[in-house]
Amino acid sequence: MDKTNSLAALSALSQDVRLDAFRLLVQAGAEGLPAGEIGDRLGVRQNTMSSHLSILHQAGLVRNRREGRGIRYFADMEGMRGLLGFLMEDCCGGRSELCQPVIQEVACSC
Template sequence: MEQENAILALAALAQPTRFQAFNLLVRHEPDGLPAGDVAKTLAVPQNTMSSHLSILARAGLIRPERRSRLVVYRADIAALRELTLYLVKDCCGGRAELCEPLIAELSPCCPPLKVSP
C-alpha cells in the first residue's frame, strides 16, 4: 500500500458516521447491506449517507454492488487487511518483542484457518 492510499483511507475513517458505517459493513460481511439499510440503521438521511458511502468507496474501503434496483455495499476486507499491515509493518524497527502484544491481542478474534489434509 502506498502512503497516499493509507492517508486517504484513514481520512475517510476519521469521521464518526463513516467510521460507524464501515464497522457496520464489516459486521455484515460477506452479504453486505443496501445503502438504505445503512442509513436507517445509523439514523442518517439517505442523501447524507450516500455521500459518506461514496467517500469510503473512493478510499477503497467498501465496494458497491448493484443488485437489481438496490446498491448493496460491502466492506473490502482485503483493503482493511492491507491498511492494517501497512500501519504495523516495520512498526517495531526490527524489534519483534514490541509487536508481540499486538499480535497476541489479534489472535483470539482471528484464529488461523485450519487446512484439511
C-alpha cells in the same frame, strides 16, 4: 498500500458517520448491507449516506454490488489489511515478536 492511499483511508474513517458505517459493514461480514439499511440503522438520510459510502469506496475501504435498483455494500477487508500493514510496516524496530499481541488483537477469529 502507499502513504497517499493510507492518508485517504484514514481521512475517510476520521468522520463519525463513515467510521460507524465501516464498523457496521465489518459486523455484517460477507453478507454486507444494502445502502438504505445502513442509513436506517445509523439514522442518516439516503443522499447523505450515499455520499459517505462513496468516500469510503474511493478510499478502498468498502466495495459494492448493484442489486436491481439498490446497491449492497461490503467492508473491503483487503483495503483494511493494506492500511493496517502500512501502519505496522516498521513495527517494533524489526522485532516482529513484539508485535504479536497487536497482530493477534486485530486478526479475524472467524
